[in-house]
Amino acid sequence: MKKEIATQETAVDLGSLKEAIARYDEKLSTADLIPLLQYTQDSYGYLPRAALELISKETRISLTRVFGVATFYAQFSFIPKGKYTIKVCDGTACHVRGALQVKAEIEQTLGIKEGETTPDLKFTLESVACLGTCALGPVVVVGNSKKVEGCCQGPLNKKVGLGDKFYGQVTPQKIKEILERYIQE
Amino acid sequence: MERLNSIKDLRALRDGLKREQEAKIPTIVVCGGTGCETFGGHALFEAFQDLLEKRGLQEKVRLKKTGCQGLCERGPLVTLWPRNIFYQKVKEQDATRILEETVLKDEIIQNLLYADPHTGEKVVYQHEVPFYKKQLRLVLRHNGSIDPTKLTDYIAAEGYTALEKVLTEMTPEEVIRSVTNSGLRGRGGAGFPTGKKWEIVRKAPGEVKYLVCNGDEGDPGAFMDRSVLEGNPHSVLEGMLIASYAMGIKRGFFYVRAEYQMAVEHVNTAIQQAKELGLLGKNILGKGLDLDLEVAKGAGAFVCGEETALIASIEGKRGMPCPRPPYPAVSGLWGKPTCINNVETLANIPIIVLKGAQWYSSIGTSGSKGTKIFALAGNVRNTGLVEVPMGTTLREIVFDVGGGIAKGRKFKAVQIGGPSGGCIPEEHLDTPIDYESLQKVGAIMGSGGLIVMDDKTSMVEIARYFMSFIQDESCGKCVPCRIGTRRMLEILTKILNKEGKKEDIELLSELAIRTKETSLCGLGQTGPNPVLSTLTYFRQEYESALGGLGDKNPEAALTEEKSTKVSSTTERHS
Numbered sequence: 001m002k003k004e005i006a007t008q009e010t011a012v013d014l015g016s017l018k019e020a021i022a023r024y025d026e027k028l029s030t031a032d033l034i035p036l037l038q039y040t041q042d043s044y045g046y047l048p049r050a051a052l053e054l055i056s057k058e059t060r061i062s063l064t065r066v067f068g069v070a071t072f073y074a075q076f077s078f079i080p081k082g083k084y085t086i087k088v089c090d091g092t093a094c095h096v097r098g099a100l101q102v103k104a105e106i107e108q109t110l111g112i113k114e115g116e117t118t119p120d121l122k123f124t125l126e127s128v129a130c131l132g133t134c135a136l137g138p139v140v141v142v143g144n145s146k147k148v149e150g151c152c153q154g155p156l157n158k159k160v161g162l163g164d165k166f167y168g169q170v171t172p173q174k175i176k177e178i179l180e181r182y183i184q185e
Numbered sequence: 186m187e188r189l190n191s192i193k194d195l196r197a198l199r200d201g202l203k204r205e206q207e208a209k210i211p212t213i214v215v216c217g218g219t220g221c222e223t224f225g226g227h228a229l230f231e232a233f234q235d236l237l238e239k240r241g242l243q244e245k246v247r248l249k250k251t252g253c254q255g256l257c258e259r260g261p262l263v264t265l266w267p268r269n270i271f272y273q274k275v276k277e278q279d280a281t282r283i284l285e286e287t288v289l290k291d292e293i294i295q296n297l298l299y300a301d302p303h304t305g306e307k308v309v310y311q312h313e314v315p316f317y318k319k320q321l322r323l324v325l326r327h328n329g330s331i332d333p334t335k336l337t338d339y340i341a342a343e344g345y346t347a348l349e350k351v352l353t354e355m356t357p358e359e360v361i362r363s364v365t366n367s368g369l370r371g372r373g374g375a376g377f378p379t380g381k382k383w384e385i386v387r388k389a390p391g392e393v394k395y396l397v398c399n400g401d402e403g404d405p406g407a408f409m410d411r412s413v414l415e416g417n418p419h420s421v422l423e424g425m426l427i428a429s430y431a432m433g434i435k436r437g438f439f440y441v442r443a444e445y446q447m448a449v450e451h452v453n454t455a456i457q458q459a460k461e462l463g464l465l466g467k468n469i470l471g472k473g474l475d476l477d478l479e480v481a482k483g484a485g486a487f488v489c490g491e492e493t494a495l496i497a498s499i500e501g502k503r504g505m506p507c508p509r510p511p512y513p514a515v516s517g518l519w520g521k522p523t524c525i526n527n528v529e530t531l532a533n534i535p536i537i538v539l540k541g542a543q544w545y546s547s548i549g550t551s552g553s554k555g556t557k558i559f560a561l562a563g564n565v566r567n568t569g570l571v572e573v574p575m576g577t578t579l580r581e582i583v584f585d586v587g588g589g590i591a592k593g594r595k596f597k598a599v600q601i602g603g604p605s606g607g608c609i610p611e612e613h614l615d616t617p618i619d620y621e622s623l624q625k626v627g628a629i630m631g632s633g634g635l636i637v638m639d640d641k642t643s644m645v646e647i648a649r650y651f652m653s654f655i656q657d658e659s660c661g662k663c664v665p666c667r668i669g670t671r672r673m674l675e676i677l678t679k680i681l682n683k684e685g686k687k688e689d690i691e692l693l694s695e696l697a698i699r700t701k702e703t704s705l706c707g708l709g710q711t712g713p714n715p716v717l718s719t720l721t722y723f724r725q726e727y728e729s730a731l732g733g734l735g736d737k738n739p740e741a742a743l744t745e746e747k748s749t750k751v752s753s754t755t756e757r758h759s
C-alpha cells in the first residue's frame with residue numbers, strides 16, 4: 001500500500017495528545033502505540049509529524065518504527081484530510097451492484113480522484129474494501145474526519161462519535177443529490 | 186446496579202427481571218442494526234419515543250431497540266409484541282398509525298406487512314416470513330429481542346446461566362470435553378476443532394495465558410461477526426468467561442475492526458456493565474474466577490485476521506504473520522500460550538454448555554456440527570443475515586431463504602468464503618454446506634460471506650476484483666504472495682483489456698497453484714482460490730476474453746461499462 005507523506009507541514013497544537021498521554025497511570029509500552037496513533041488520527045484527522053515525534057519520545061519507540069507501524073495500517077494518513085471523508089464501499093456485494101459507477105460519479109462531481117482531497121479541504125474520497133453492510137449495497141459513508149467526544153473509561157477509551165452517516169442502495173443519481181446537500185452547507 | 190457477589194445474587198436478579206417481563210406489556214421493537222438505521226430506523230425509534238412521551242404512554246407501552254434482525258433488505262423492521270406482528274419498510278410517519286391502530290386497537294396495517302414475492306400473499310407474523318422459516322437461529326436467537334446495550338435484557342433472557350452451570354457443576358476438564366464432544370469447529374474459516382485448541386492451551390506450561398476474541402472480520406462481503414457483536418455482545422462475553430474458566434486464563438482481548446464503530450461501542454458498553462456487576466474482574470460471582478478484558482481496535486489491515494499477524498498488531502507492531510509452528514496456542518501474545526477464537530465460535534459456547542454436547546452434535550453433518558451464520562448479499566432478493574444448520578445446501582440458502590435472484594435475472598454463481606473462497610456455479614448448487622464438501626468444489630467455508638451473482642456478472646472481472654484486493658492487502662513479507670499476486674493481477678488485467686494470449690491462461694493457472702503452495706500464511710495460501718475456481722468453472726469466459734479470439738461475452742456488462750482501460754497499477758488508497 002502506498003502512502004503519501006507530507007514534506008512540509010503547518011504547526012499543530014499537540015495539547016490534546018499530551019493530555020491523553022498524561023492520563024496513563026502506568027508507563028507507556030509498545031502495546032500502547034497503535035491506540036495512541038488511532039487517537040491522534042481521530043483527533044487531528046491525520047498523523048502530524050510532530051505528534052509522531054512526541055509519541056516516539058513518550059513510548060521510547062524509535063521514530064522509524066513508529067513510521068513503520070503507521071504506514072502499515074490503512075487507517076492512518078499522513079496528510080490532512082477534508083472535513084468530510086467519503087468512503088465508497090467496494091466490497092464484493094457493493095461491487096456487483098455497481099459501486100464503481102457510484103465512485104465515478106463522485107469523482108466527477110467533486111473533481112478529485114480516489115485518495116485525494118478537495119483544495120478547500122472539505123472532502124476526501126476513499127474507497128474501502130467492505131463496511132459490512134453488504135445488504136445495503138452499494139454503500140457510501142460520509143463521516144467527519146475528526147472524531148473525538150468526551151472521554152470516559154480508561155485513558156484512551158473515549159466514546160467514538162457515531163457520526164458516520166450511511167447511505168444505502170446508492171445510485172449515481174442519488175449520490176449526486178446527497179453530495180449537493182453537503183456542498184451547499 | 187449492585188455488584189453480584191454470588192450465584193445466588195445473579196439468580197435473584199434474573200428472577201426479578203423475568204417477573205417484570207411476564208407482565209406482557211405491549212412492546213414496540215425497532216431493529217437497530219446498521220442496515221435498518223441507514224434506512225431511517227433511528228428516526229423511527231425517536232418518533233415512537235416522542236409519541237409515547239406526548240401521550241403519556243411510557244408505562245403502558247414499551248419501546249425497545251435491538252441488534253440486527255436479519256432481513257436488512259426490508260428495513261426498517263418493526264416487530265410488535267406480544268403477538269409478534271411483523272412490519273417492514275416502516276417509515277417515520279407510520280409511527281402514529283402503528284401506535285393507534287396496532288398497539289392500542291390490535292388492528293393490522295396491511296400495507297406494512299411482508300408480501301411473499303412469489304405469491305403476493307401477506308404475512309402477519311415474523312416467524313411465518315419465508316426468510317426466517319428455513320433458518321435455525323441459535324447464535325442469533327436473541328438478536329431480535331434484546332437491547333444489546335442493556336445487560337439486564339441479556340440476563341432476563343437466560344443470559345449467564347451457562348456461566349452459572351460451569352461454575353457450579355463442571356470442572357474445567359469437563360467443559361473442554363463437552364466442547365470437544367460437541368464437534369464445534371472454528372467459525373473464522375479454517376475450521377480447527379475448538380475443544381482441541383482449548384486443550385492445548387490448558388496443557389501448555391506457564392501461569393500467564395491470554396484469550397483473544399478475533400473480531401477482525403475483513404472479508405469483503407461478510408458481516409456476521411459484526412452483527413453478533415452489535416446485537417448481542419454479552420453472548421460473546423459469556424463465551425469468553427467460560428473459555429477463561431476452562432483454560433485458566435486471566436486476561437483477554439476483544440480485537441475488533443475500527444471500521445465497526447457500533448460494534449466497538451457495544452462491546453465497550455458490555456465490558457463496562459459486566460465490570461460494574463462483577464461479571465468481570467476479580468473473584469467473579471464469588472467463585473474465584475478472574476478475567477480482565479480490554480478492547481483492541483484493528484487499524485485496517487486484512488491480514489490481521491490471521492492469528493500471528495493479529496498478535497503482532499496487539500503487540501503494537503506491523504501486522505505481519507510469522508511462520509507456524511509454534512502455534513499461538515503454545516507461544517502467542519508476548520510469547521505466552523494464547524487462545525484465539527472467532528466471535529461466532531465463542532457465541533456458540535454458552536449454547537453448548539446449556540444444551541449439552543450431544544444435543545449440539547445432533548445438528549449438522551458428520552464432520553461439521555451446529556449452525557453457521559452467513560451474510561447473504563449480492564444479486565439476491567432477500568439480502569441479510571442468515572443462520573442455518575450445517576449441511577443445508579447452497580440452493581436452499583439462495584433460493585428458499587434468499588428468495589432467488591433479484592430483478593428477474595438468472596443465477597450464475599455464488600461466491601463463498603470471500604477472497605479466500607471460490608465461485609460455485611449452478612451445477613454444484615446442491616453442495617451441502619460443511620467444511621469438507623465446500624473444499625471439494627474449490628471453495629472454503631471461510632467466515633461466512635455468501636455473494637450471489639447473476640448472469641450480468643463477468644467472472645474474469647470478479648477474479649480480477651479479488652486479486653486486486655489480495656494484492657493490496659498482501660503484507661509483502663513473503664515473496665510468493667508479494668510477487669505472485671501482482672503478476673496474477675497483471676495477467677487478469679491484460680485479459681480483461683483484450684490483450685491476453687492463450688499462454689496467459691496457463692501461466693495464470695500455474696502461478697495460482699505455486700502461490701498457494703508456497704505462501705507463508707493463509708492470505709497467500711488461499712488468495713488464488715477465486716482465480717482457480719473461476720478457471721475451473723468459467724474457463725470459456727477467460728478464453729472468449731482473449732485478444733483476437735472470438736467475440737467478447739455480450740453479457741459481461743460489468744467489463745463493458747468500463748470504457749477506459751483497467752490499469753493494474755491503480756491501487757486502493759485507504
